[in-house]
Amino acid sequence: MSGTSEALAPPADAVAPIRHPDAPAPGELLGAHYDQCFGCGGAQPHGLRLEARAGEGVSLTAEFTVRSAHQGAPGLAHGGVLATALDETLGSLNWLLRTIAVTGRLETDFVRPVPVGTVLHLEAEVTAVAGRKIYSRATGRIGGPEGPVAVRAGAVFIEVKVDHFVDNGRPQEIRAAMDDPDQVRRARAFEVNP
Numbered sequence: 361m362s363g364t365s366e367a368l369a370p371p372a373d374a375v376a377p378i379r380h381p382d383a384p385a386p387g388e389l390l391g392a393h394y395d396q397c398f399g400c401g402g403a404q405p406h407g408l409r410l411e412a413r414a415g416e417g418v419s420l421t422a423e424f425t426v427r428s429a430h431q432g433a434p435g436l437a438h439g440g441v442l443a444t445a446l447d448e449t450l451g452s453l454n455w456l457l458r459t460i461a462v463t464g465r466l467e468t469d470f471v472r473p474v475p476v477g478t479v480l481h482l483e484a485e486v487t488a489v490a491g492r493k494i495y496s497r498a499t500g501r502i503g504g505p506e507g508p509v510a511v512r513a514g515a516v517f518i519e520v521k522v523d524h525f526v527d528n529g530r531p532q533e534i535r536a537a538m539d540d541p542d543q544v545r546r547a548r549a550f551e552v553n554p
Contacts, residue, residue, distance in 0.1 A: 367465055368514040370488035370495045377418040377486040377494070380458035384414040390452055399448030406430075408445055410482075412452040419485035420456065421505070422449045426478045437474040442500065446513035449482045450496045454517060457486065461494055461517035469512040474502060481505050492519040 384390055390412045392400040398407045406429040412422035424445055432438030447466050454461045474480060483505070484498035494517040501507040 365467055365514075368467060368495065368516060370493075371490050374488035374490035374493075374495065377457060377489050379418050379456050382458060383456040386414050386416050388414045390414060390420070390455055393452070393455065397448075399444055400452070408441070408448065410445055410448050412449060414456060415483075415485075417485070418453060418456050419483070420449070420452055422452065422482040422484070423479055426474055426476050426480060428476055431476055433473075435476050437476065437478070437480075439468075439470055442470065442474060442480070442511050443468045443513070445480060445482065446498050446500065446511060447515070449484045449498050449500075450513065450515045451517065453484055453486050453496050454494065457489075457494065459494065459519050461519045464493070464516045464518040466513060466515045470510075471512065472502070472508060472510050474500075474510045478502050479504075480510065481507065493517070494519065 392402055395401045395403040398404050400410045400412070401407055402409060406427075408424045408430070410422050410424040412420050414420055422445075426437045426441070430437050430441040432441070443466065446468055447463055450466070451461070451463060480500045480502065481504055482498055482500045484496060486494055486496045488495040495515075496517065497514045498512065499509055500511040502510045
């Protein structure tokens with residue numbers, strides 16, 4: 361990011377992130393962490409349906425197509441939708457650490473407008489870990505991995521226990537997710553975002 365704030369700067373005692381040995385292999389599609397997630401879930405008719413693939417180390421790539429339902433100004437993506445895409449991409453990194461974490465801070469730079477119909481290509485990586493804090497950054501490019509930069513973000517995610525979701529979520533969704541017989545889907549449902 362061009363003007364990274366002090367809140368996004370890892371402390372001096374931060375360590376390099378370590379990819380979990382059971383993390384998806386580089387190139388593997390991560391899939392939705394929760395079918396009802398606005399960012400990646402398939403059950404949201406106007407959601408982003410963002411698709412992320414594991415990269416090398418603690419990095420990934422993702423993409424989504426800006427649709428008509430994602431407009432702010434006529435013919436252009438809403439800034440909040442672009443921030444959501446960045447948040448979803450950054451949050452997906454936590455699956456490579458096999459850590460349950462929520463967004464603590466997200467700072468976004470909007471570099472250029474993103475037209476409806478555009479495929480936004482995102483790259484993200486974890487840069488450091490300090491205690492329960494996970495520092496990461498992402499870049500979104502228009503039209504391809506080498507296209508012009510449209511958005512950038514830096515974030516701090518905070519590691520939490522599953523109780524964070526149980527104590528704060530709606531009981532019927534929490535119960536349904538916890539009763540899912542698929543162990544991986546059950547674990548991933550509580551992966552990201554506050």
